[in-house]
Amino acid sequence: MLIGHYGPAFIIKAIDKKVPLWALFIAVQVPDIIWGTLILGGVERANINNDLTSNPLDLSYMPYSHGMVSTLLYSLVIVGILLLFPYFRRHRDVAWWLGAAIFSHWILDFLSHRPDLPIWGDSMKIGLGLWNYPVWAVAVEVAIYLIGAICYSIAVGGFKRWAAWLFWCFIVVSTIGSSFRGDGMTPAGVESIAISALVFYIFATVVIYIVEKNERKP
Ligand SMILES: [Zn+2]
Structure with missing residues (x-):
């Protein structure tokens, strides 16, 4: 799951507007940011297997980035760490929302992944396997993402004109891009998937930072 992870970020922001959305965008991807870094560092391992549906990654070893514990x-x-800072001691709920986002x-990975998520270490791997049903996998991910984006947009009363364009263009393009991943794609390699994911997370966070600064109700 890629864009679906942003659904909870949007919902948390809609519930509590004190929580910065750009920080939630980083928080919800913390396990994948660690995964990309550890793949590039050769610590965790994955292979491309084009027989797999929805996502060609055979995530064979990721005890650090995606263990439940x-x-x-x-x-x-x-x-x-956040609660060490005076701001977060005054607003403990913001720190806890960011923790919940992580x-x-x-x-959401438990819902979508095949049983490759270890509970502890590299053992007791679980996953409900929504990826085995490609149409449903895309439908559920897009639904979570769009419902979140719409709730956020309503909660902040929309955006100043050009920021509305930026926001909805980003939502539409990322939805289309994400829906065409997987089947039929022959990725160059695991490292290039890790790099493109990390670049996308940075890009998405920058876009959302700009959008957030231009909410109608700051
Ligand atoms: Zn993940």
Whole structure:
């Protein structure tokens, strides 16, 4: 799952407008940011298998980035670090929302991944396998993303004119781009997938930062 992870980010922002959306955009992708970095560093491993539906990645070894316990630990450690700062001690809910956003990544991956998510270390791998049903996988991911984007847009009362264009163009282009991943695609390699994912996360965060600065109700 790629854009679907942004659904919870939008929903959290719609519920509590104190939480910066750009920070939520980073938080919901923390496990994948760690995954991309560890793949490039040769610590975690994956292979391309074009027989797999929805996502050609055979995620054979990712105990650090996508373990259930390790993801929970990232959430709690980051909440703990944030609570060292006076701002977050005054607004503890903002720190906890960011922690929840990090763990939401694992929950949505649990829904979509084949059983490749270890609970602890490299063992007890689970995953409900929505990816085995390519049409449903795209439909569910796009629905989570679009429902989130619409809730966010309503909650902040829309955007100043050009920012509305930027926001909805980004939503439409990322939805189309994401829906055509997977089947029929022959990726150059695991490293290039990791690099393009990391570049996309940076790009999405920059776009959302600009959009957020131009909400009608700041
Ligand atoms: Zn992931």
